[in-house]
Amino acid sequence: xxxxxxxxxxxxxxxxxxxxxxxxxxxxxxxxxxxxxxxxxxxxxxxxxxxxxxxxxxxxxxxxxxxxxxxxxxxxxxxxxxxxxxxxxxxxxxxxxxxxxxxxxxxxxxxxxxxxxxxxxxxxxxxxxxxxxxxxxxxxxxxxxxxxxxxxxxxxxxxxxxxxxxxxxxxxxxxxxxxxxxxxxxxxxxxxxxxxxxxxxxxxxxxxxxxxxxxxxxxxxxxxxxxxxxxxxxxxxxxxxxxxxxxxxxxxxxxxxxxxxxxxxxxxxxxxxxxxxxxxxxxxxxxxxxxxxx
Amino acid sequence: xxxxxxxxxxxxxxxxxxxxxxxxxxxxxxxxxxxxxxxxxxxxxxxxxxxxxxxxxxxxxxxxxxxxxxxxxxxxxxxxxxxxxxxxxxxxxxxxxxxxxxxxxxxxxxxxxxxxxxxxxxxxxxxxxxxxxxxxxxxxxxxxxxxxxxxxxxxxxxxxxxxxxxxxxxxxxxxxxxxxxxxxxxxxxxxxxxxxxxxxxxxxxxxxxxxxxxxxxxxxxxxxxxxxxxxxxxxxxxxxxxxxxxxxxxxxxxxxxxxxxxxx
Numbered sequence: 001x002x003x004x005x006x007x008x009x010x011x012x013x014x015x016x017x018x019x020x021x022x023x024x025x026x027x028x029x030x031x032x033x034x035x036x037x038x039x040x041x042x043x044x045x046x047x048x049x050x051x052x053x054x055x056x057x058x059x060x061x062x063x064x065x066x067x068x069x070x071x072x073x074x075x076x077x078x079x080x081x082x083x084x085x086x087x088x089x090x091x092x093x094x095x096x097x098x099x100x101x102x103x104x105x106x107x108x109x110x111x112x113x114x115x116x117x118x119x120x121x122x123x124x125x126x127x128x129x130x131x132x133x134x135x136x137x138x139x140x141x142x143x144x145x146x147x148x149x150x151x152x153x154x155x156x157x158x159x160x161x162x163x164x165x166x167x168x169x170x171x172x173x174x175x176x177x178x179x180x181x182x183x184x185x186x187x188x189x190x191x192x193x194x195x196x197x198x199x200x201x202x203x204x205x206x207x208x209x210x211x212x213x214x215x216x217x218x219x220x221x222x223x224x225x226x227x228x229x230x231x232x233x234x235x236x237x238x239x240x241x242x243x244x245x246x247x248x249x250x251x252x253x254x255x256x257x258x259x260x261x262x263x264x265x266x267x268x269x270x271x272x273x274x275x276x277x278x279x280x281x282x283x284x285x286x287x288x289x290x291x292x293x294x
Numbered sequence: 295x296x297x298x299x300x301x302x303x304x305x306x307x308x309x310x311x312x313x314x315x316x317x318x319x320x321x322x323x324x325x326x327x328x329x330x331x332x333x334x335x336x337x338x339x340x341x342x343x344x345x346x347x348x349x350x351x352x353x354x355x356x357x358x359x360x361x362x363x364x365x366x367x368x369x370x371x372x373x374x375x376x377x378x379x380x381x382x383x384x385x386x387x388x389x390x391x392x393x394x395x396x397x398x399x400x401x402x403x404x405x406x407x408x409x410x411x412x413x414x415x416x417x418x419x420x421x422x423x424x425x426x427x428x429x430x431x432x433x434x435x436x437x438x439x440x441x442x443x444x445x446x447x448x449x450x451x452x453x454x455x456x457x458x459x460x461x462x463x464x465x466x467x468x469x470x471x472x473x474x475x476x477x478x479x480x481x482x483x484x485x486x487x488x489x490x491x492x493x494x495x496x497x498x499x500x501x502x503x504x505x506x507x508x509x510x511x512x513x514x515x516x517x518x519x520x521x522x523x524x525x526x527x528x529x530x531x532x533x534x535x536x537x538x539x540x541x542x543x544x545x546x547x548x549x550x551x552x553x554x555x556x557x558x
Contacts, residue, residue: 043558047346050346059345061345061346062346065346120376124379124380124383128383128384128385132383132384141326141328159368159370160370240373241373243370243371243373249373252465253335253371254342255467256337256341256465256466256467257337257341257342259491261467261471
């Protein structure tokens with residue numbers, strides 16, 4: 001960097017900080033006046049972990065279970081999204097006319113309908129026609145305990161497996177459309193000279209693409225893709241409408257049972273934040289570190 | 295918007311339902327050794343206890359049913375607004391979820407004979423609904439009522455206090471929150487929840503009308519055209535009435551508050 005600015009604390013900074021603090025305290029003051037709410041925070045920790053009276057061991061309660069379900073959902077749907085998005089993105093950038101057409105239809109139709117609608121339609125129509133016919137849940141129930149535990153750890157228990165799979169596919173299709181646009185942009189941004197240079201040393205079109213273009217593309221799009229993963233985590237909250245027992249759904253169940261509305265919402269907000277914030281900071285850090293060397 | 299979506303979905307689902315092959319749900323349950331029960335959280339019908347396990351009147355009934363059939367039980371917690379479409383698309387075998395038998399619902403699903411009766415009751419805000427003591431006090435345009443969307447409470451409010459402005463919420467807790475904040479005059483909901491809630495905040499809330507203003511039968515809901523299952527469940531319910539099981543559970547969940555410390 002050429003000229004590094006030295007940080008100087010000015011009068012304006014001071015004023016801004018004071019104003020922000022004043023605004024926040026006014027907000028909380030008003031809130032406590034208007035809300036007139038009986039806070040009962042002491043009940044919340046037991047919904048993370050509780051002491052099992054039978055075994056005397058600490059066991060995860062519904063908020064922690066929901067938290068991990070959200071992580072599982074995000075990881076699997078990201079895999080599906082990256083897979084679909086890469087195919088569609090490559091087709092959109094360098095495919096034949098028909099391939100570009102298919103890719104465009106996929107991207108435009110998904111990006112122009114609300115994710116909520118997509119998830120609901122997928123769950124009620126597609127999954128009940130196809131997924132239920134696979135009898136995955138029946139097979140799982142008949143299988144041994146070890147297999148049930150492994151799939152329970154990676155996906156979901158037999159009673160939830162069908163809706164879980166339908167949720168990750170729906171989310172994956174949704175994220176795939178955005179990934180597709182990122183990848184397509186990445187491929188297009190590779191200069192034409194790279195293609196010409198590869199051909200001139202005798203590489204075929206296919207090899208050029210796989211060995212020269214694609215690796216450079218992935219390097220370019222790595223950070224936007226990481227950003228997409230973070231938004232997948234946040235988007236995963238919408239599958240609570242199809243009763244996937246992820247963080248938001250568990251929170252709403254908890255509120256219905258205990259009426260601790262604000263405590264639970266605030267806790268959930270915090271849980272999402274500690275999930276996404278480290279990711280976005282580390283992405284920003286890596287971007288600073290590696291972006292220059294490209 | 296959401297309502298239109300639900301309705302149009304239901305319509306399409308019904309068309310799909312006629313096409314699917316028919317096998318009695320009873321046979322299917324026996325074959326798989328598991329009954330899948332759809333439900334939604336409604337205090338004290340069904341709710342999560344401190345250990346994250348489901349508990350409540352409904353849960354006891356469903357567990358007893360599974361035990362008598364000699365099968366395992368799986369509960370499928372489902373958002374209330376989507377519970378009928380979920381039944382029709384086979385996400386579970388039967389709804390045991392405090393569902394009131396209404397003519398409109400009955401056009402879409404079959405109901406068993408009632409295993410319990412519920413009624414609508416109302417809890418009101420002390421300063422906002424000061425002096426209100428009858429339904430006609432609430433039946434004014436400037437009065438706002440919070441209810442849970444898609445429930446019989448919503449229907450009851452539309453029928454008995456048609457002039458009041460309704461605010462619809464996805465969950466009961468949101469409706470009650472609105473009442474606690476004093477932004478609505480009252481919440482209409484199935485007994486006994488309003489009474490419990492008024493007892494919890496005695497300085498803020500009160501019960502304007504002592505008796506329930508509706509009485510509605512509660513039944514299991516299942517897919518249409520399944521006579522074997524309907525017959526089985528009906529007779530099971532008759533048996534449970536005869537044995538006093540349902541009355542005993544009713545006394546525990548609806549007339550006592552002993553269960554309260556299980557939950558919070």
